[in-house]
Amino acid sequence: MSNDFEAVRRKVALRFREPTKLPKEIFSDEAIYREELQRFFYGPYWHPVAHRAELPATGSFKTTWLAEVPVILTRTADDEVRAFINSCSHRGALLEQRRCGVAAQFECPYHRWLFGNDGGFIGAPGRKEFRSDFCETDYSLVPLRVAEHAGLIFVSRDSLAPDLQSFLGAAASPLADCMLDDGRLKLIGYQKVIYQANWKAYIDNDPYHAPLLHAAFRLLNWHGSKGQLITTRPYGHMCILYQINHYVDNGFLNDPSAISFLGTDDRARVVALRPVTGITKHLDTINIRFARPLGVNRTEVSYAFFGHQDDTPEYLEHRVRQSSNLLGPSGYISIEDAAIYNRVQLTTNDGGYARFVKGVGKPRDQWSQNDEASNTEWWAHYRTRMGFAPEGSADG
Amino acid sequence: MVSYLEHCRAIDELLGLYALVVDGQEWERWPALFAEDCYYAVVSIENVEQDLPLAYMLDDSRERILDRVKFVREVWAGTVEPYRTRHSIQRTMTMDLGSGVYEVQANFLVGYTLGDGTAGMLAMGHYEDQIAVGEEGALFLRKVVYLDNVPPRYLIYPL
Ligand code: FES
Ligand SMILES: [Fe+2]
Numbered sequence: 053m054s055n056d057f058e059a060v061r062r063k064v065a066l067r068f069r070e071p072t073k074l075p076k077e078i079f080s081d082e083a084i085y086r087e088e089l090q091r092f093f094y095g096p097y098w099h100p101v102a103h104r105a106e107l108p109a110t111g112s113f114k115t116t117w118l119a120e121v122p123v124i125l126t127r128t129a130d131d132e133v134r135a136f137i138n139s140c141s142h143r144g145a146l147l148e149q150r151r152c153g154v155a156a157q158f159e160c161p162y163h164r165w166l167f168g169n170d171g172g173f174i175g176a177p178g179r180k181e182f183r184s185d186f187c188e189t190d191y192s193l194v195p196l197r198v199a200e201h202a203g204l205i206f207v208s209r210d211s212l213a214p215d216l217q218s219f220l221g222a223a224a225s226p227l228a229d230c231m232l233d234d235g236r237l238k239l240i241g242y243q244k245v246i247y248q249a250n251w252k253a254y255i256d257n258d259p260y261h262a263p264l265l266h267a268a269f270r271l272l273n274w275h276g277s278k279g280q281l282i283t284t285r286p287y288g289h290m291c292i293l294y295q296i297n298h299y300v301d302n303g304f305l306n307d308p309s310a311i312s313f314l315g316t317d318d319r320a321r322v323v324a325l326r327p328v329t330g331i332t333k334h335l336d337t338i339n340i341r342f343a344r345p346l347g348v349n350r351t352e353v354s355y356a357f358f359g360h361q362d363d364t365p366e367y368l369e370h371r372v373r374q375s376s377n378l379l380g381p382s383g384y385i386s387i388e389d390a391a392i393y394n395r396v397q398l399t400t401n402d403g404g405y406a407r408f409v410k411g412v413g414k415p416r417d418q419w420s421q422n423d424e425a426s427n428t429e430w431w432a433h434y435r436t437r438m439g440f441a442p443e444g445s446a447d448g
Numbered sequence: 449m450v451s452y453l454e455h456c457r458a459i460d461e462l463l464g465l466y467a468l469v470v471d472g473q474e475w476e477r478w479p480a481l482f483a484e485d486c487y488y489a490v491v492s493i494e495n496v497e498q499d500l501p502l503a504y505m506l507d508d509s510r511e512r513i514l515d516r517v518k519f520v521r522e523v524w525a526g527t528v529e530p531y532r533t534r535h536s537i538q539r540t541m542t543m544d545l546g547s548g549v550y551e552v553q554a555n556f557l558v559g560y561t562l563g564d565g566t567a568g569m570l571a572m573g574h575y576e577d578q579i580a581v582g583e584e585g586a587l588f589l590r591k592v593v594y595l596d597n598v599p600p601r602y603l604i605y606p607l
Contacts, residue, residue: 152498241495241502244598268523305518307511352598357502369501376506381602382490384519390602391528 056083061439068440071432072408072425079250080400084438085348088251091437092327093119093345096213097287098199098206098220100329101125103340105203105237105358107133111154113169117344118207123196124148124158125205126169133200135207136171136193147193171195202228203235204331204340221284223323226291230321230333230340237338237358240372244354245381249393250400251328251345252434254353257392258341259324259332260290260426265388271304272311279320279421288430292322292421296335310373311335311384326430336367337375349397355380455581456542459552462579462586467535470606475517478606479510483580483587486510490593490607493573504595504603520605528604532561533570535607540574549589552577556593558607571607572596 060083067075078084093099101116107127114125115138122138124147140147140160147158147167157174158167166174171193176182196207199216201224206216217224231237247254263269279294296318301308313335323331328351330341338358346352357375359368379386396406408431411423419425435441462481469477482488490504507513541553553576560570571593578590593607 151494239500241498241500242492243502243504244492244494245602246598246600248601265527267527268519271523305511306514307509310506310512372501372503373506373508376489376503377512380504381599382504382604384523387524387602387604388527391524394529394601 057087060084061087064438065440065442067405068435071428071435072412074406074431076400076402076404076406078438078440079253079397079406080348082348085250085345087438089119089345094121094209095437096208096210097327098208098213098216099327100204100325100331100340100342101135101207102133102205102342103203103231103237103239103356103358104133104200104205104235105239106152106356107205108239109154111156111169112152113148113155114152115148115150116342118196118209119345121209122146123207124193125207126155126171128170129156133198133205134170135196135198135205137196139194140165141167141173141191141193142176165191167193202231202233203237204231219287220325221287221289222282223284223289223291223325226282226293226321226323227325227331229293229319230323230331230338232317232333232338232360236361238361238363238368240357240359240368240375242354242356243380243382244352245390246346246350246352247390247393248349249351249397250349251343251351253396253400254343254351254393255324255326255328255330256427256430257396258389259322259330260292260424261389261392263422265392266385268385268388272299272302281419281421281423281426283416283419283426283429285429286433287326288427288433289326290324290426290430292426294320294421296320310370310377314367314370324427324430326433332379334379335374336371337379338371339375339379349400351393353381452544455544455548455550455586456539458581458586459542459550459579460539462588463537463539463552463554466588467537471533471535473605475521478517479513481588482510482513482591483589484510486513486588487590487592488513488516488588488606489591490595490603492595496594505606516606524604528602530563530604531570531601533605534559534561537575545578548581550579550581552579556607560601568600569597570601571599571603 102114106114112127116123124138125135138147142165145162165176173188173191199206279292282291315336321333328343332339340356342354344352359371408424411419411425488507536557537554539554543551555574558571561567573594573596576592579586580589
């Protein structure tokens, strides 16, 4: 913990009296951001980094980032998914620069060291002249812990992270619903965008917010159905479970076909996994939003969309049309969300608070889908983990 | 007989008019640049290289192009943060497909400026268009925008 952070921590703690009233500097302070990387991104949490559908065959790999750490995921011959820091164990060149592909081995371009896709050191030119105590097993790629749920691949850098199922808690089941239970998904593509917002501002306003934001809902005559809300402790994962209601054409659109529901699985789900991943199943779309902080006020989000391996070609085509227009960064509905991340971030230096009011004070089991209280479990956890809560406080 | 050069001039005029209309945000004129049967999409080059069909925007009929205009003008206004764009377009390839239809490629750079005056590069990439040239000028039968970069903000307006 840096001295910088300790000074900030004391100041913020004085203002962070309750998890429903956030001092806005937590979204804009550089020292807090650096500390969050350590405590959350490199700490005892699980981070979704890919779905198995993105590694379609043995030998497939995908490169990505865990905050500032480059990561390579591989699907090895034994059909295990493994994760390593994507850095050559010699002098540290980025080992693989392609986004994805198929490779049994990775050769570093700098001094031509060779690694297997299981992370092991295979060989290097001039090996005989290496220092006499050179031990090959000391030069494997640095592994990350990997765990999988319904095909969703999680990694963790911290040996203290609990097992994945305990981490997910009651979010495990809605999450599997999003992956259509068996997790046999088919990747249909990515929409990437950079938001000018802190990672917490992004996730705090993405999966959950009141439908009031969406003029589109009003004009399309969509009404929120009564959903079930699940929040977990201690992490504050949040899930909304509801049933898809069919769009009734009110003549607003010239061609409503792309937003119609053609499937048979009418479970709709919105899941926010802490620290920063949103997952949705809505109408005929399945969407995992892999987010990556790029700095205190920038977050890159890669919206990955999926179908199912058993989809008919017609249904898959419908999924593509719908996924392309509805819920990504330029989507009919979600573009309004996107605007809010940026607009919230713009006021984070004014010394004020972001406050939660709707549903706050009601018993937890009476929270409804549209109650702001649903995000406050996470904020309680965050406040404790960052040392902003009084010593020994129970929340989180 | 109308010459190839005259057709090229009609094509360049259409590309120029396209920039004028989208940068001027004259959204009611945007669909008029397309033929009756038409297609408009914005895709990332990354998805294309991986054979992934997802788009950022996918309007596969005139109706859906008209719906996009509705969203920009009626649904999102007031919530989204508006920005001004400047399209710079350069035709790079023109192939005669016969019957007055051309396959046209053009590079584009799109700069953007926010309300507070800050500016940056929004999008770079290329167009692959099918353009029909007739008596009254040229119209897009099909326009596909291939995006090279990850946009530094969400995209409200067609590129
Ligand atoms: S840095 Fe990779 S082989 Fe030397
Ligand atoms: Fe929304």
